[in-house]
Amino acid sequence: MRIFSLYWVCLFLFSCTNSDLLNIQVENTTSHDRTAEMIEIPLKEIYDQLDIEDFNDLRVVDEQGLPRDFQLTYDEKLIFLVDVPRESSSTYKIIRGKSQLMDTLVLGRQYPERLDDIAWENDVIAFRTYGPAFQNKGNLGFGYDVWVKSVSSLVVEERYRKDLQESISYHVDHGDGLDCYSVGPTLGAGANALLEHGEIIYPKSYASYEILDNGPLRFTLHLTFHPFALGSEENIVEHRMITLDAGSFLNHTSVHYENLKETSEILAGIVMHHPNGNQYAIDKNGGYIAYADPTEDSSGKNGEIFVGLSFPKEIIKTEVRPLTDKEKQTGGILGHLVGIDTLQPNGQFNYYWGAAWSKANFKDLNEWSLHLKQFTVHKRNPLKVTLSLSK
Structure with a gap:
């Protein structure tokens, strides 16, 4: 690539x-x-x-x-x-x-040595999306992953190296943060998806990728997904353009679909995990959704991961979306917080998604919500x- x-x-x-x-x-x-x-x-x-x-x-x-x-x-x-x-x-x-x-403040690459992960970071936060090799082994990871960090230096490359070569797990904080976020068969920290008869059409892993910018101030990633069917429409191909800038907790994502012939519903969502079913803030008019995730260790040892969505233009609705019967088969998942809009053929869906850490960036959900509120005002x-x- x-x-x-x-x-x-x-x-x-x-x-x-x-x-x-x-x-x-x-x-x-x-x-x-x-x-x-x-x-x-x-x-x-x-x-x-x-x-x-x-x-x-x-x-x-x-x-x-x-x-x-x-x-x-x-x-x-x-x-x-x-x-x-x-x-x-x-x-x-x-x-x-x-x-x-x-100084290079933003960087990312594909990690074929770790099942085709693509991971990227800036000076405050890091993210990951799962690849074809991960899916081919039977794993389900539709959404975005979050790696929190407590230092401004770049850490992802070294975390992968230590995990793969020295068996030093990046799921443990060794002084600069860790991966303590759970994705599973969900939208994770802000992935998008089309809706069919009100149900989420979960995207699978990317089919191909292209890194268009790679620092020092901006990382830009183009993901292309495998063709899928939506109702009577076939060979629909999703394209995502993801951009992370230095100093920002949020990625900008622009989504469009080839061969989409009808106006469709599209959403972006954040998974909710037990026991934090009520630790969120939704402001449709303000254009943001904030959530405090308990991390994989709900004892509080790893603090909380604050996850958010921001919509630069007004969308149709925001809601707490309960699990379907199929989704309930996965333990610990309570549902999704979503923003829903309509997408015209040849149109684009633009939004921001991202995260921060209670042990490094924001004290509590109120501070994170205020950040998202002001961030959205600035984008508008x-x-x-x-x-x-x-x-």
Whole structure:
């Protein structure tokens, strides 16, 4: 599989010989400070303004002239993290300058040595989706897995290595977090699915994948699934585009289906586990769902994993979805918290899903719910970016 990596890893040498080329004004119209939030600027807009053809020998700095890490993405955008006070604006600049050393804060890959898992992480959280080899052994893992972490460094590669080569289990916290989340035959931490006559059509493992961005600031994964039937419609193929940015607890996911001919119901969901059947918050108008998962050890030893969904556009409904008789065969599962919408043929379903840990990130469900509430407000009120030539 191809991995696109569009950034430079060199030594930054900033000096007074750098010349300002382009001002980037970022405006925040909300009543919240926007800190370490990713912005995107189409490279074409920059190239047109500067009458250039590439980003070679160009850098991004803040108002004080300090360098900002940046990335050029597979879909030809410049991205970098910004800080903008409430109801105010901040200015960044594109300048001429030599290459800079950038920390890799986001990374992922497929792990064929672990049944084709694909795992990815940033500086605050890690995730996993199960692969074909996992399914071919008779395992059921439809949804997303969460690996919590208590350090900002990248940990997934080393956890796999120790687990597979030294029998040091990543299900035990050795000082940087662990995998203590249970997925099973559910949607896990936020997977999507179509509905048929009100029942979830659980997706199986991915059929193929492509890693489109792999750090330093963004990981983008394209998953393609095996064809399936929905009613009289056959050969429906699901495509998911999953993006995780540095510093974010939530992945953005965009879903579309080939050969879908009729308007269909689609949902994204979070599994609920015993005994936390009432540890959740749902706000349809606010566009988010929050849940406190008890982890695989309900004694509280591993704390709680906070799982969430955020919908940048209004959806039809949110609900607590009870188990079907078939689903009840799996012990410890109470149901799903879901957001449901309609999907038109050739349409896309966009939402965010993710998680955090009570032992590292948020104190309780109230703090996590507030984070999701503000996150959704921010996505519904994006920062406004304006470019202008430096004088």
